[in-house]
Each structure stands twice: as C-alpha cells, then as structure tokens.
Amino acid sequence: MSRAKTIGLAALVGIVAIAAGMLLSRALLDRSGGPTLAKATLIDPARPLPPMAFIDEQGQPFGPEQLRGHWSILFFGFTSCPDVCPTTLALLAQVEKKLADMPSEQRPHIVLVSVDPKRDTPERLAQYVKSFSPTFTGITGEQDAIHEFALKMGVPVAISEQPDGNYTVDHSAAIFVVDPNGALRALSSTPHEVPIIAEDYRALVAAYPPST
Secondary structure, three states, rough: OOHHHHHHHHHHHHHHHHHHHHHHHHHHHOOOOOOOOOOOOEEEEEOOOOOOEEEOOOOOOOOOOEEEEOOEEEEEOOOOOHHHHHHHHHHHHHHHHHHOOOHHHHHOEEEEEEEEOOOOOHHHHHHHHHOOOOEEEEEOHHHHHHHHHHHHHHOOOHHHHOOOOOOEEOOOOOOOEEEOEOEEEEEEOOOHHHHHHHHHHHHHHOOOOOOO
C-alpha cells in the first residue's frame, strides 16, 4: 500500500470516527426510553433523513416517499467493492431469511446506497443487488448529492485516484434502520452478526408499530 493510500485511509478513519461520534452522541442524548438493543444504537426520537432525490435499479425515482410505510435497512457501498460490500450484503441476505417468519409488512426492505454513482448505473446495480436477494433495492444518483447524503448520515466517502487512471472508494460499513415514517430509528457499526442484527430489528419493530 502506498504512503498516499495509507494517509488517505487514515484520514477517512478519522473523519468516520468524528462523524459517527457526533451522530451517536446526539442519539444517546436523545434517548428517552424504548427497547433495549443487543448492539445497535437506538435513536429516540427518530431523526428525519437528509434530503434525497435518487433513482433505483429500475431507473425509477427514489426519495423519502419510497421509505415510508415499511421498515428499511440502508447500507452504503458500491458494486466494485472487493470485500466489505459483498460480505455485508450477503450477511443482510441472511438477516432477511432469518426474519422471514415475520408478517410481510414488518420485514425490512434492504437498500444499497451506491457511493460510486459514476460507475454504478441502474443496470449495473440491478445485476449486483439481485445477486444477493431478489428483494434488494439499489439506489444511485448525482455524485455530489449521494456523497452529501452519505456524509449527513455519518458515512464519509473518500475517493482515491490511482496511477492507472482508475480510482478506489473508501467508506464505513455501518447499517441504518429506517422506520415506517421514513426516519432513522437505529444504527449499527461493525462487526456485524446476523443473529444480533435480527434480534435488534425484531425489538425495534415490536416497540414502534406503524400506528405510532
């Protein structure tokens, strides 16, 4: 690994730690009761998501309204990711199977937010996310808008240019649970474990039914 790459990764780690720390601090200060979670950080009251106006893997508009009326799990990644993204998406596919006994309206919609919109066209996203689960959704959009959305969610993105003209994308691997009102209800950092994610998800759904 080059010195520049090492410095870039170190800077990203620092930015991620600061952003995540700020988000977690606000979440902890806001906590006013609610379910006891095994690992995830509860956000109570839930926080509205930053503005978003993207498109999904079918080329259809994807905004706040697509996150309302059901629970969702958001993960930030990209199709060229060599390890973290496919590992996490495979894990989330296992979580989906573990929650298959829940009523259909309570099961999570799992959404990959591409942090590499330059390469991640809707067609490429469709092929990628559907290889993990036919129910997964991938969203992309303008690079500046995606990166601003990610940053406001506590997921800084670092693009490192390579000598051959290619580039790499570094980002954190946190997952975010969004409630049926389209608001951020919980977040969880690595390491991720299928049973723990499923346990925390069930606790959240039980504690915050749609009528609330």
